[in-house]
Amino acid sequence: MSDKAILEINGEKHELPLVKGTENELAIDIKSLRSSTGGVITIDPGYKNTGSCESAITFLNGEKGILRYRGYSIEELAEKADFLEVAYLLIFGELPTEQQLDKFHSDIKSHALVDEDVKKILDAFPKAAHPMGVLSSLTSALTAFNPSSVDVSSEEDMYNAIVRILGKFPVLVAWTMRKKQGLPLEYGDDSLGYVENVLKMMFKNPNNPYVQNPILVDALNKLLILHADHEQNCSTSTVRITGSSHAGLFVSLSAGISALWGPLHGGANQAVLEMLEAIKADGGDTKKYMAKAKDKEDPFRLMGFGHRVYKNFDPRARIIKKAADEVLGDLGIDDPVLDIAKGLEKEALEDQYFVDRKLYPNVDFYSGIIYRAMGIPVEMFTVMFALGRLPGWIAQWREMRMKKEPIGRPRQLYVGETYRPFKPLSKR
Ligand code: CMC
Numbered sequence: 209m210s211d212k213a214i215l216e217i218n219g220e221k222h223e224l225p226l227v228k229g230t231e232n233e234l235a236i237d238i239k240s241l242r243s244s245t246g247g248v249i250t251i252d253p254g255y256k257n258t259g260s261c262e263s264a265i266t267f268l269n270g271e272k273g274i275l276r277y278r279g280y281s282i283e284e285l286a287e288k289a290d291f292l293e294v295a296y297l298l299i300f301g302e303l304p305t306e307q308q309l310d311k312f313h314s315d316i317k318s319h320a321l322v323d324e325d326v327k328k329i330l331d332a333f334p335k336a337a338h339p340m341g342v343l344s345s346l347t348s349a350l351t352a353f354n355p356s357s358v359d360v361s362s363e364e365d366m367y368n369a370i371v372r373i374l375g376k377f378p379v380l381v382a383w384t385m386r387k388k389q390g391l392p393l394e395y396g397d398d399s400l401g402y403v404e405n406v407l408k409m410m411f412k413n414p415n416n417p418y419v420q421n422p423i424l425v426d427a428l429n430k431l432l433i434l435h436a437d438h439e440q441n442c443s444t445s446t447v448r449i450t451g452s453s454h455a456g457l458f459v460s461l462s463a464g465i466s467a468l469w470g471p472l473h474g475g476a477n478q479a480v481l482e483m484l485e486a487i488k489a490d491g492g493d494t495k496k497y498m499a500k501a502k503d504k505e506d507p508f509r510l511m512g513f514g515h516r517v518y519k520n521f522d523p524r525a526r527i528i529k530k531a532a533d534e535v536l537g538d539l540g541i542d543d544p545v546l547d548i549a550k551g552l553e554k555e556a557l558e559d560q561y562f563v564d565r566k567l568y569p570n571v572d573f574y575s576g577i578i579y580r581a582m583g584i585p586v587e588m589f590t591v592m593f594a595l596g597r598l599p600g601w602i603a604q605w606r607e608m609r610m611k612k613e614p615i616g617r618p619r620q621l622y623v624g625e626t627y628r629p630f631k632p633l634s635k636r
Pocket of ligand 1: 510
């Protein structure tokens with residue numbers, strides 16, 4: 209097989225090298241395109257065909273429904289691993305030894321306190337504020353309290369910034385929820401595992417000691433692992449491109465949180481539950497909503513369905529659907545919304561519109577049902593996604609900085625007015 213692609217522009221041939229990934233995926237390297245063609249660029253709105261980087265973190269094959277972190281399958285990690293182990297794996301490339309994991313966790317715990325003044329910023333938000341907006345602002349504000357996290361010229365500086373945010377972020381997550389609920393702001397408990405600590409900080413009632421429920425710990429551990437990375441999606445690309453200007457880690461993450469918030473991305477988990485509730489309130493007529501989703505005049509989309517990359521099945525959705533059944537069963541909850549979700553899925557999988565467009569349930573379709581069963585308010589669902597995605601964003605940001613990638617700066621094809629002389633106000 210040739211290792212070059214030939215591009216012909218106006219009768220002139222240009223050779224472009226082909227590069228191959230470790231899973232035999234092919235890419236045309238267009239780094240020299242502009243210089244060799246005298247300024248020709250490629251155009252690809254939504255970057256559907258554009259690789260923005262070479263990455264060794266996550267492998268995703270949308271046709272075959274494969275997702276692997278650093279070579280390990282998502283199915284195995286969700287079943288056997290702990291979230292913090294997965295975080296270490298994503299960020300540093302290998303599963304940690306017991307000693308490495310202990311050190312990692314203890315470094316995270318030693319940086320888990322958040323400056324008390326951050327509470328004043330939180331206090332200034334109205335209670336009605338969406339927790340994603342609050343989280344994005346507080347994450348950005350952390351930079352002011354930890355200025356040393358910005359200049360990461362050594363690996364040690366980078367490590368310190370990473371353990372700081374892994375320690376402080378769950379505190380912010382818990383605080384955004386507690387503020388909304390009018391509860392006192394809790395700090396963590398160093399005797400607990402990372403996931404147990406998150407649950408305690410979120411749910412501890414001021415009047416009672418918090419008792420861990422292993423079903424909730426397992427469910428959250430699994431959900432966080434399933435969300436931990438997904439290669440160059442919208443929020444991750446945002447983190448990488450923000451960080452490529454050498455803005456600090458925390459503000460890069462804050463930008464990623466904002467990108468995740470949108471309903472076409474992480475915000476879909478909230479939108480799914482709201483949609484299922486609306487269908488239930490409307491008498492549970494799934495056929496009516498299927499018809500709306502297919503009607504091109506109707507802006508309604510079946511939230512939690514479809515994916516830019518998965519054109520077979522989202523492997524995370526399969527695991528989450530099974531977990532939803534188990535968690536609700538274990539907790540003794542009978543949620544009619546789960547039945548509506550299953551009914552919609554069944555209809556969509558048999559419907560020509562969805563079959564033709566290869567639209568399957570994605571990670572967000574069933575996750576909200578589990579979050580709700582855990583007692584997490586709907587507006588917090590995307591925040592939980594952010595908590596899971598944190599190690600992936602960090603890993604991608606670290607990879608980008610370690611590889612000394614150039615600042616992200618796409619080109620454009622200008623289609624506006626050509627030159628025209630300025631018209632004074634009196635003549636317009
Ligand atoms: N309901 C109805 N029609 C849909 C849907 C849907 N959920 N998703 C895609 N389509 C149709 C779309 O109208 C288009 O039809 P046509 O070819 O006739 O114009 C076709 O399928 C292709 O859709 P697209 O919008 O060009 O595909 P995309 O790759 O740009 O968008 C997506 C992917 C995830 C944004 C989209 O499927 C969607 O909006 N889904 C609902 C929101 C959602 O669940 N998002 C979570 C994504 S997974 C987690 C994450 O990324 O955070």
